[in-house]
Amino acid sequence: MRRQTRAALFLSGLALVVGLPLLGFWARRDGPPRCAFDGLPIEPVYRVTVHHDFDEPHEFCCVQCAERWLKHRPRALVVVTDEATGQQISAMLAWFVRSSVVTNRVTGNRVHVFQERADAERHAAKFGGDILEGAARPLQ
Ligand SMILES: [Zn+2]
Numbered sequence: 622m623r624r625q626t627r628a629a630l631f632l633s634g635l636a637l638v639v640g641l642p643l644l645g646f647w648a649r650r651d652g653p654p655r656c657a658f659d660g661l662p663i664e665p666v667y668r669v670t671v672h673h674d675f676d677e678p679h680e681f682c683c684v685q686c687a688e689r690w691l692k693h694r695p696r697a698l699v700v701v702t703d704e705a706t707g708q709q710i711s712a713m714l715a716w717f718v719r720s721s722v723v724t725n726r727v728t729g730n731r732v733h734v735f736q737e738r739a740d741a742e743r744h745a746a747k748f749g750g751d752i753l754e755g756a757a758r759p760l761q
Contacts, residue, residue, distance in 0.1 A: 658686035683730035703736035712760040716741035720750025
């Protein structure tokens, strides 16, 4: 192989190695927001946001990811999304239901969030779920 051909091959390989991650970064930059725990796209109706004093807010694709991420971190203000209306509410005021409905096939999350108790009870009755109360409440 001629020296110039080898140099050209080396340069095109180098361009691929440097260029592909850059392309990936640019492609993701304009895409949907992604979960801070597992990088999955965040569906707005299941979004959980954790606000800290010390850092930018972190967004998650489901209750389960936010819980795992918060496990070894200081307490923070957690905002969840009411599945019935899409409204953002404090996790302290939310009703949580664990049901047979999986919100995300990858994470397997089955915890649902509602602002109104009636919506939580309706979901629990329809999909064989339980309202999570006391120590079973997530994100507290
Ligand atoms: Zn996630």
